[in-house]
Amino acid sequence: xxxxxxxxSVVASQKDEKLExxxxxxxxxxxxxxxxxxxxxxxxxxxxxxxxxxxxxxTGSSARQTTLTENRPCDAVVMAVVDSWDLGGENVxxxxx
Amino acid sequence: xxxxxxxxxxxxxxxxxxxxxxxLQWIQPLDEEGRDAGAALVAAAVVGTGPGDVVHFxxxxxxxxxxxxxxxxxxxxxxxxxxxxxxxxxxxxxxxRRNA
Amino acid sequence: MxxxxxxxxxxxxxxxxxxxxxxxxxxxxxxxxxxxTGSTRIGIDLTGAGVGDRVLVVDxxxxxxxLLEAPDGAVKTVVVGVVDYVDREGELLYDKAARAPVxxxxx
Numbered sequence: 629x630x631x632x633x634x635x636x637s638v639v640a641s642q643k644d645e646k647l648e649x650x651x652x653x654x655x656x657x658x659x660x661x662x663x664x665x666x667x668x669x670x671x672x673x674x675x676x677x678x679x680x681x682x683x684x685x686x687t688g689s690s691a692r693q694t695t696l697t698e699n700r701p702c703d704a705v706v707m708a709v710v711d712s713w714d715l716g717g718e719n720v721x722x723x724x725x
Numbered sequence: 726x727x728x729x730x731x732x733x734x735x736x737x738x739x740x741x742x743x744x745x746x747x748x749l750q751w752i753q754p755l756d757e758e759g760r761d762a763g764a765a766l767v768a769a770a771v772v773g774t775g776p777g778d779v780v781h782f783x784x785x786x787x788x789x790x791x792x793x794x795x796x797x798x799x800x801x802x803x804x805x806x807x808x809x810x811x812x813x814x815x816x817x818x819x820x821x822r823r824n825a
Numbered sequence: 826m827x828x829x830x831x832x833x834x835x836x837x838x839x840x841x842x843x844x845x846x847x848x849x850x851x852x853x854x855x856x857x858x859x860x861x862t863g864s865t866r867i868g869i870d871l872t873g874a875g876v877g878d879r880v881l882v883v884d885x886x887x888x889x890x891x892l893l894e895a896p897d898g899a900v901k902t903v904v905v906g907v908v909d910y911v912d913r914e915g916e917l918l919y920d921k922a923a924r925a926p927v928x929x930x931x932x
Contacts, residue, residue, distance in 0.1 A: 629749070629767040629800060631735075660733065660751050660765040674798065675739050684737060684749065684767055689786045690800035694741060697798075707798040708740035708749070715733035715751065716776060726867040726902045728835070728851070757832050757853055757865040772839050781837060781849070781867050783899050787886045791841055791899035804899055805840030805849075812833035812851060813876065 629684045631710060632657045634677050638670055646700045653677060653706055655685055660713075662721050671704035672697050682721060684708040728755045728810060730821055731778045731803070735767055743794035750774065752782060752803065759810075759817035768801040779807040779818040828908065829854045831878045835867055843898045850874060850904055852882060857911050858918050868902040869893070879919055881906035 632655035640647075651673040657665040662682075671685045674694045683706045685691075691705040692698055712722045733751035748770040756762040771791045774780050780803045782788075788802035789795055810817040833851035837844070848870040854863040859879075866884065871892060874880045882904055883889060889900040911919040 631767060660753075674741050677739075684735070684740075686798040686800040688800055690789050690798050693786070693789055693796050693798045705798045707744065708737035711736040711738055713733055713735040713751065720733070726849075726869075726900075728865060728867055754864065757851055762864055771841065774839075781835060781840075783901050785886060785901065787889075787899045787901050790886075790897055795897060802899065805837035805844060807835055807837050809836035810833060810851060811836075817833075 629686050629707070630657055631660075631682055631684055631713075632669065633664065634679050634681045634683055634706075635668075636679065644701060647702075650696065650700065650702065653683075655683065655704075655706065658682065660715060660720070669704045671706045672702050673706045675706060675709055677706050677709050682710040682723070684710060726781055726783050726804070728807065728817075729753055729780055729782055729803075730755060731770075731774050731776050731780055732765060733776060741798055743797040744769070744792070744799070747771065747792055750776075750803065752780065752801075755779070755817070755821065757812050757817075759821050766801055768803050769799045770803045772803060772806055774803050774806050777822060779810065779821050781805045781807055826881055826883050826905070827854055828857065828911065829866070829868070829880055829882045830859070831874050831876050831880055831904075832865075833876060841899060843893065843895055843900065844869065850880075852880070852902070852904070854882075855879070857913055866902050868904045869900060870904045872904055872907050874904055874907045877924075879908040879911075879921070879924070880904045881908055
């Protein structure tokens with residue numbers, strides 16, 4: 629999985645019917661030091677994430693392993709909202725700080 | 726399947742239901758010389774590992790198959806703690822732990 | 826499938842049950858002429874290969890599960906053969922019997 633920040637959402641009224649009722653988030657990848665990377669992913673949301681949240685997302689066939697995305701043309705899914713992380717004992721990110 | 730070192734821990738309370746209780750850890754993939762290889766990623770830790778440990782992990786849907794609940798959106802899982810990674814006459818795991 | 830040089834071994838006393846008792850090899854993926862390509866991998870050995878051997882590797886879950894007879898196994902990379910010869914358009918690129926020791930990266 630990678631971590632990214634939810635920076636927006638995507639609405640597409642003209643789409644494959646298998647994509648209906650999926651909430652699609654625009655996620656900007658952040659590295660382990662919480663530095664934003666020049667890389668974006670559109671991911672389905674399985675955990676009620678909101679704009680500004682740092683989230684974990686899974687890609688590839690793993691992204692279809694939720695009740696929401698099973699058998700749908702989806703290759704990225706947000707599967708957790710990140711509260712905090714540490715590297716070598718040093719706190720890098722704290723949601724509630 | 727790849728060699729990596731655990732570099733951190735992630736706390737995430739709101740997560741896909743089947744993933745309750747599975748530790749999530751930052752890992753840095755390593756090459757055969759024990760050097761960092763590519764970008765760090767987050768993996769489900771299904772064996773008891775922690776920061777500083779050298780581990781091996783599997784990516785793709787196989788990551789989910791290593792989890793207690795296998796129908797989960799996981800694309801990387803730590804599947805073993807590496808005690809020794811011998812490359813020719815060197816033990817990378819021991820060197821990596823010393824330098825951690 | 827791809828070719829790789831076995832450059833080391835991995836000892837893992839704590840791991841998922843499926844891997845218990847299996848030999849794990851550290852693999853350097855190579856082009857047919859032996860040039861290193863791609864990242865270092867760990868493979869489950871089914872052939873008795875050793876350090877210095879050039880081997881044939883599958884790195885795909887369905888194939889791995891079939892080989893280990895583990896329908897739900899978290900496996901991907903499996904060493905399925907020890908290579909004797911590789912040729913390209915009749916030119917012998919690798920001959921196990923005459924091989925030089927596998928070079929260490931950066932040396």
